[in-house]
Amino acid sequence: MENKARTVLLLLSALFAGAAGAAAPPAANPDWTAPQAPFKIYGNTYYVGSKGLTSLLITSEFGHVLLDGGLPENARQIAANIQALGFKLNEVKAILNSHAHRDHAGGIAELQRLTGAPVYVRRPSEAVLRTGKLVANDPQFGTKGADFPPAQTVWIVSDEQWLGVGSNRLQAFATAGHTPGGTTWTWEACEGTKCLHLVYADSLSPVSAKPFKFTASKAYPEALADFEQAFQRLEALPCDVLITPHPEASGFFERIAQRDAGKPETLKAEGGCKAYAQAARAKLAERVASEK
Ligand SMILES: [Zn+2]
Numbered sequence: 001m002e003n004k005a006r007t008v009l010l011l012l013s014a015l016f017a018g019a020a021g022a023a024a025p026p027a028a029n030p031d032w033t034a035p036q037a038p039f040k041i042y043g044n045t046y047y048v049g050s051k052g053l054t055s056l057l058i059t060s061e062f063g064h065v066l067l068d069g070g071l072p073e074n075a076r077q078i079a080a081n082i083q084a085l086g087f088k089l090n091e092v093k094a095i096l097n098s099h100a101h102r103d104h105a106g107g108i109a110e111l112q113r114l115t116g117a118p119v120y121v122r123r124p125s126e127a128v129l130r131t132g133k134l135v136a137n138d139p140q141f142g143t144k145g146a147d148f149p150p151a152q153t154v155w156i157v158s159d160e161q162w163l164g165v166g167s168n169r170l171q172a173f174a175t176a177g178h179t180p181g182g183t184t185w186t187w188e189a190c191e192g193t194k195c196l197h198l199v200y201a202d203s204l205s206p207v208s209a210k211p212f213k214f215t216a217s218k219a220y221p222e223a224l225a226d227f228e229q230a231f232q233r234l235e236a237l238p239c240d241v242l243i244t245p246h247p248e249a250s251g252f253f254e255r256i257a258q259r260d261a262g263k264p265e266t267l268k269a270e271g272g273c274k275a276y277a278q279a280a281r282a283k284l285a286e287r288v289a290s291e292k
Contacts, residue, residue: 032103033073038081039256042196042241042267043189044168047256048081050074053103054245054252056200057082058187060166063093066117067185067200068245069107072149078107079114094165095119095151096172098202098245099179100128101140106148118153120163122174125181129154137180137220139208157183175234177227177284178203180220184230186237196240199273203245204230204280206287214284215291227284231277239273250276 031052038048041056049055049070055078056067064087069075079089092115097105100121108119108129121129128134132150134141157163159174168187175184182202188195204227206214214223244250250269258266269275 032071033077035077036081038085041189041243041256042198043191045187045189045198046085048078048085049247050077052247054200054243054247055081055107056243057085057087057092058165058168058170058189059087060168062166064091065165065168065170066092066095066111066115068098068104069095069109069111071103072106072110075107075110075114078111089115092117094163096163096170096185097121097125097129097183098185098200099182100125100134100138101179102146102148104245105129105151109149109151112151112153118155119151120155120157120172122159122172122181122183123156124176125179125183126154126156128179128181135180137217139178139206139212139214139217139220139223141219142209142211173233173237174226175202175204175230177214177223177230178205178207180222180226182226182230184234184237186239189241197238198241198243199234199237199239200243200245201234201239201250201273201276202230203249204234204277204283205249206284213291215288224284224288227280231281234273234277237273240268242269242272242276244276 029052034051036051038046040046044059046057048057053070055070058065095108095117129151132148134146157172161172163170170185170187173184176182184202185200187198189198217223242250247253255266
């Protein structure tokens with residue numbers, strides 16, 4: 001395919017992924033379920049998700065952390081990816097979630113069954129994980145096909161809380177707006193003496209079910225304030241390697257390809273978390289204007 005045509009196609013598919021999001025039936029984007037061979041991102045942090053939905057494994061001698069479970073139909077694939085890297089499922093000691101939508105939390109119940117690990121989320125996500133149903137204050141509440149299998153053991157972490165799992169320490173940051181429980185997770189990964197700040201920054205897209213207004217929701221009146229807090233948070237975080245639940249939202253696979261082509265510095269996203277937050281702020285401003 002000619003380069004220009006390919007660029008347009010990529011752009012179109014990115015737009016489609018962004019715009020359709022969870023508002024369409026999940027299988028609408030074939031990348032979301034397309035298999036992806038697992039690989040090392042940096043140090044003890046591995047990509048174990050599908051082509052279009054991120055799941056991460058952070059390993060240690062004393063237990064691993066799994067971040068996000070993709071769609072329900074992705075769970076087996078994620079488990080197989082963990083094993084393909086040489087790790088055991090029963091060594092996963094905690095499952096964390098970015099936000100409680102079907103495309104990132106749908107596979108968690110099955111992964112919990114396979115690993116025996118408890119789930120840790122912020123309070124607004126807890127009921128969603130436990131019931132598999134969106135709560136009325138979720139901007140996408142009422143979307144058809146949004147339910148997913150409920151998880152069993154779900155513990156609550158608070159904003160800025162540290163979570164120690166094995167020899168890793170991760171910190172949770174409230175970055176809500178896309179959902180009321182949206183959470184960004186950060187940790188350090190090292191290769192030799194070189195340690196990097198990894199940031200799994202949650203989705204910040206103002207996507208909603210039809211009747212929802214970010215400017216005037218009785219169910220979620222804090223939506224705009226939450227978004228602004230999330231932007232400021234991300235702008236302030238130490239952020240060497242940005243990773244996002246939808247990899248294309250931060251050009252992740254392009255960066256990995258460049259890195260693998262012998263340019264290790266490209267693992268760091270240009271502008272990093274700041275650029276990600278600023279782009280999201282602009283998108284929200286557009287959405288707010290359209291609601292008037
Ligand atoms: Zn979502």
